[in-house]
Amino acid sequence: MDTTASNPQGGAATGAQASPVSKIAQQLQALKASKEGLSSAEAATRLTQYGPNTIEEKSESKWHKLLAYFWGPLPFLIEAAAVISALRRDWPDFGVVTGLLAYNAVVGFWQDNKAANALAALKKGLAPHARVLRDANWVSIEAAGLAPGDIVSVAAGQIVPADIILIEGDYLSCDQAALTGESLPVSKKIGDDAYAGSIAKQGSMTGLVTATGAQTFFGRTAKLIGAAGAASHSQRAVTQVGDFLLVLAFLLGLILVVAQGYREVVAPHDWDWSRIGGILQYVLVLLIASIPVALPAVMSVTMAIGAYALSLHKAIVAKLSAIEELAGVDVLCSDKTGTLTQNKLTVEKPIPFGASTPEDVLFCAALATQRSSEDAIDLAVLAALKTPASLDGLVQKEFSPFDPVTKRTLATVVDRSGAVRHYAKGAPQAISALAAPDEQTLKRYQGEVAELAAKGERALGVARSDDGAHWVIVGLISLMDPPRPDAAATIAEAQKLxxxxxxxxxxDVAIGNQIAGRLGLGAxxxxxxxxxxxGAKAEALPRSVLEAVERADGFGRxxxxxKYEIVKALQAAGHIVAMTGDGVNDAPALKQADCGxxxxxxxxxxxxxxxxILTAPGLSTIINAIRVSRQIFERIESYIxxxxxxxxxxxxxxxxSIVLLxxxxxxxxxIVALALLDDIPIMTIAYDNAPDAPKPVRWNMPRIFTFASLMGTLSLAQTFGLLLIGTRWLIDAHLQAIMPLDPNQLQTVVFLQLAVGGHLLLxxxxxKSLLIxxxxxxxxxFWAIVATQIVAVLLCLFGxxxxxxxxxxxxxxxxxxxxxLVLADLVKLAYWRHVDRHERAMLTRRANLAA
Structure with a gap:
């Protein structure tokens, strides 16, 4: 990949084709700096100009976050209900309403507050100190004090303190996987850029600071995190439910006020304030009953219990909304390195040349390696050696480490008999240049290297020599970061879902295609x-590009x-997107995704x-989390x-009944008693045995309102039908003879029917199937509802x-x-079968159009 970075602070960027010397000269000129570094006075001036080498953290006070849970359409409705209760001096109702509101806020705030601040975490990744050339002397200062134009030294084991261009030194190997996603350390030489936050693994070089703080590659990632974020679908759904019920309550309340006002105030021509107050009091109580005061609390409790269930599956919920979002995810964007693969370089196979065997290739490569090395390639070679004891007794007399110029390691080894031999390993072209094989061997050698490259595998050449002057190619070693053992099965299960x-x-795409093919993702x-x-933005991309993003099996380079724009593009195309990742480079996309x-x-x-946050290795935990989240979604949808x-x-x-009868x-x-009997035991729906859907589920508000209205109409017919029977009973002497009933008792009958019918409806x-x-x-x-019904029966029986x-x-x-209940269950079954037939017909039409 091209490691040339633009220079946002220093002016002109240098092209990838420029020579190292000219590139360094251009940067020095653009930054008005020299290889002698800055003076303390100049550094102070530049710090004032560019700001400290830190990432600005815009934090929101916890009080502000807590108060946000009391702001919004549904909280406003609940707060209005509390005010109405207080004005009526109905303190029990006031306590219940405010208690539910406070509970919802506390649970939501506590769960969301568990998420660590991403910008603060990014700050921790910056080097706390740096060695810098100031006033012609090398000194150690806090990394925050670096400015563009400073000269810094970076050695193995240190974190690169700012974006730099390397100007002196022989060799530096940087692990920047957490920044760019590259699975292997990147070898740097003079003229290359090194990014803030990457870790120096080997070597030591001097660099010119080209960007600091928010202008670094690292800092731009932090900016993306600050800008990222998608609104919760559950929040929008709850708002729509609240709006629907509020409009319904307002219209019906208005009808009731007009009808009763005319009947009790206008028509008699003797109105008084007590009658008007009585009407308004009843309407206000009715409005309180219509507002879903328990909805936020039910959702919070259900999600909190779901979060605990997910923790048992090694998945920690940092944001409660993630549970509902995960249930609707239909696209999973998975980072490769460390997620689908082991982030551990391994030997795929040795390819011997001449009379060598595969074991000979590995043995010679191991002799060209320092056994104490922490380099990823060296560790892979040593781990692949079947008999490590075969290296015992062999002494490395001399060793030349890898450098970006020769692109190889050389070792002079004394064997047990005292004979001296030489071994080399490195880039295939470097080894072929060292050995200078015949034309036929070279052709085969280059063909093997090309074949490995086409498969996305990295080739390592191995050679040996008896005298240090004449070299022979021993073979090639193919290296790859292998998939996790459970990755293919997990992906197959995800596709089934x-x-x-x-x-x-x-x-590179070649490596990605190779891994994707092995995992069943497509290539x-x-x-x-x-x-x-x-400069391209996902929301401005043409439809053809969005469709290409949808069709792609993945993305390389x-x-x-x-990553951030990929997630936004998929969201713009109507998908609910989950993004997995483990590095700093993944953070913006993780935050933007519906479920990071x-x-x-x-x-x-x-x-x-x-x-x-997954705490167990592998992706199988995601499958468990998806199943649990879909069950949680079904519970919440049932309550709505x-x-x-x-x-x-x-x-x-x-x-x-008031208007007509x-x-x-x-x-x-x-009404207040019904609100308590209905909503308090309903909290136990958080533990219900809900099925997990075989495909992603999301908030389909038209369908929710249609089905709920259908069930509500049936319930209305049930209640109003009983009321008509009761009013007939009041005036029918034969029915009164069977069981006397007065108007007050009829109210109790309707009250009991609403309590019983409501829970049976749940x-x-x-x-979506029959109750049996x-x-x-x-x-x-079940037992919470049974207990509630016992209370209702006792209330009615004893008055x-x-x-x-x-x-x-x-x-x-x-x-x-x-x-x-039997009738409602049959209607429900007919409705869902109709919906299924309609969906199948829609899929068939789409398939025909696509064909």
């Missing part, structure tokens, strides 16, 4: 720079800006930007169906807050509700 998995890697990877040229997933061993920056349907039932029943079906106390809407089939309600949900009714009436209400 309806996910389109795309590889996103900083490595249609695109070069990210070709899809997203410099990816920089942080590309930091894999095991991820950097602090990646974990801070992610919504879900129930809540909308019951609000329709109660509101329309009350308004219609001039009868108040339930009292204000009954049992129906929680699954799994998944059955969880014990916690606590309501007029007492006989046991025969209670039994009759239960029988009536059970009959309607």
């Amino acid at each position: 309806g996910l389109n998995v795309k590889m996103v890697t900083g490595d 249609h990877l695109l070069v990210a720079g070709d899809v997203f040229p410099e 990816v920089f942080p800006e590309h 997933i930091a894999v095991s061993g991820a950097t602090d920056a990646a974990r801070g930007a992610a919504a879900l 169906y129930y809540r909308i349907a019951m609000t329709l039932d109660i509101m329309v029943t009350v308004v219609a 001039d009868f108040q079906p339930v009292t204000a106390i009954m 049992f129906s809407v929680r699954t 089939f799994p998944a059955y309600p969880s014990p916690k949900l 606590f807050g309501v007029e007492a009714i006989p046991g025969r009436a209670i039994a009759g209400v239960w029988a009536y509700c059970l009959i309607w």
Whole structure:
């Protein structure tokens, strides 16, 4: 890849084709600097001009974050209900409403606050100190004090303190995988750029600081993190539910006020304030009952319990919204290095030449290696040696480490008999130049190297010599960062769950295609720079490019800006996107994604930007997390169906009976009691045995409102039908002879029917199949509702807050509700079968159009 970086602070950028000397000269001129470094006075001036070599952290106070949970349409509704309760001096209702509001805020704030600040994590990655040439003397200063134009020294084991161009020294190997995604350390030479935050693994060189702080490659990544972020789909869904119920409540309340106002105030011509106050009081109580005060709390509790369940599967939820987002994910963008692969270079196979054997190739390569080396290639060679003891007794008399000029290592070895031999390993072209083989051998050698390159494997040449002057090619070694053992099975399982998995890697497309093919991802990877040229924005890309992004199996040669734009492009195309990663380079995309997933061993920056953090190696944890998240989604959706349907039932029943029958079906106390009986035990839905959907699920608000309204209409017919029977009962002497019933007792009957019918409705809407089939309600949900119904029966039987009714009436209400439950369950089954047929027909039409 091209490691030439632009110079945002120093002016003109230098091209990749410029010679190292001219490139350095241009940078020195642009920065008005010299190889003698800066003076303290000049450095102070530049620090004032460019700012400190740190990443600006814009933090939000915790108080502001907490107060944000009390701001928004649904919190406003709940707060309005609390104010109404306080004005009416209804303190029990006030306590319940404010308690639910506070609980929702505390749970959400506590869960979201567990996420580490990504910018703070990025700051930790910067080198705390740097060795710099100031006033013609080498001194150690805090890295924050560096300025463009400074001369710094970087040695093995140190973090590069700023973006630099290397101007002196022999060799430097930098591990920049966390920045660019490259799986191997990158060899640097004079004229190359080194990025802030990368780690020097070998060598020592001097560099000119070209960019500091937010203008570094590292800092631009931090800027992307600050700009990234997608709104939660669940937040939008809750807002729409609240808006729907608010509009419904307002319209019905207005009808009730007009009707009752005319009937009790205008028509009698003797109105007084007490009558108006009574009407308004009842309407306000009805509005309180219609507002889904428990909805945020139910969602928070369900997600919090789901977060605990995910933690048992080695997945830590940093943001509660991640659970719901993960359920709807249909595209999984997976980083390659360390995520799909082991981030550990291994020998694929040795290719012997001449009379050599595969074991000879590895043995000679091991002799050209220092056994104490920490280099990734050296470690791979030594690990592949079948008999490490074969190196015992052999002494390396001389050793020349790898450098970017010769591109090879040389070792002079004395064997057990005292004979001296020479061994070399390195870049294939360097070894062939050293050995100068015959034309036939060279042709085969170059063909093998080309074949390995086509497969995305890295070739390492090996040679030996008896006298140090005449060399013979021993063979080639193919190296690769292999896939994780469970990666292929995990990807196959993800595809079964309806996910389109795309590889996103900083490595070359050839390497990505090779790994993708082995994992079953397909080998249609695109070069990210070709899809997203410099300055291109995902939202401005033509439809043809967005479609190409959708069709691609992945992307190679990816920089942080590309990952961020890939996620945004997929979101612009209507997808819910999850992004996995482990490095600083992944952090912006992790934050922008609907569900960013930091894999095991991820950097602090990646974990801070992610919504879900995996603590176990491998990707199989993601599959468990997806299944659990889909179950959680089903639980929340079931509650919303129930809540909308019951609000329709109660509101329309009350308004219609008052307007049409001039009868108040339930009292204000009954409405408050229904709110408590309905919503407090419903919290246990968080433990329900919900099925996990076979494909991604997302908020389909038109369908939710349609189905909930259908169930609400059935519930309304059930309640209003019982009310009509009751009003007939009040005036029919034969029915009164069977069981006497007065208007107050009829209110109790309606109250009991609403309590019983509501919870039976929940049992129906929680699954798309008939009630007699799994998944059955969880014990916690079932017994919580049973306990609630026992309370309701006792209230009605003994007359606590309501007029007492006989046991025969209670039994009759239960029988009536059970009959309607069977009818509602059949209607529900017919509805979902119709939806399934419609979806299959739509898929068939799309397939025909595509063909």
